[in-house]
Amino acid sequence: MTKRKVLVIDDDKPTLSMFELFLKVYGHAVLLAENGTEGMALFEAEKPAIVFTDIKMPGIDGFAVLDGIKSQAPETEVIIMTGHGDMDLAVEALNHEATDFINKPISRTALDAALHRAQERLNITRSLVSVAQYEQEDTLQIIKILGNINAGAEASLMAAYGKACAGNSTRLLLSFDENTSINGAGIAVLIQLLSASKKQQHKVAISGISENFQEIFKMVGITRFASVFIDKADAEAYLKDTA
DSSP states (O other): OOOOEEEEEOSOHHHHHHHHHHHHHTTOEEEEESSHHHHHHHHHHHOOSEEEEESSOSSSOHHHHHHHHHHHOTTOEEEEEEETTOHHHHHHHHHTTOOEEEEESOOHHHHHHHHHHHHHHHHHHHHTOOSEEEEEETTEEEEEEOSEESGGGHHHHHHHHHHHHHSSOOEEEEEEOTTOEEOHHHHHHHHHHHHHHHHTTOEEEEEOOOHHHHHHHHHHTGGGTSEEESSHHHHHHHHHOOO
């Protein structure tokens, strides 16, 4: 795992101590801030690649921190921390360009997973790989999706979708990499494509999306347009079923 600078912003000292302990075990350089003002100052001075920030803080809240970071360095992985089940805040944070979210109280497993996803997205961003790639497999039109799906990914998604629609099959699989992030702008593009597929009577399935984003997809209504599966094999079986 690549060692990176990681900034954690939270007004809860036990949370900061927990992050410091875990992140140092992984060998990361850990930066800690007890409020949004301190956090922004550290970010401007150190430019960490990954930031974890609480949303509800006195003074400058997490949304202001998120906006400030993204205005300076859009490629930064900003992961917000919310109360358990507070999905409305998570959706709002994604609309502010957050790339992921984890629920409090934060478990070691959830932190490991979020950190791994962030690392993989940074690797993809720096490799300049297209975030949407089209291929045909038997009777299926497949769009492989990876990295950060945001406003900048629209052209790539549209191009891949155009190739899929030009094929001779009405069975479409959106195969997400498990580390993919999708923000508000990306969700809007996805809904646009899925709505078009519904009008064309395509049978559509989604696979691979992380548990976090499965919940988001349910909230924003994506599951009205496509069936969602964890495993690609299950999605393919559903699409190939003629019943």
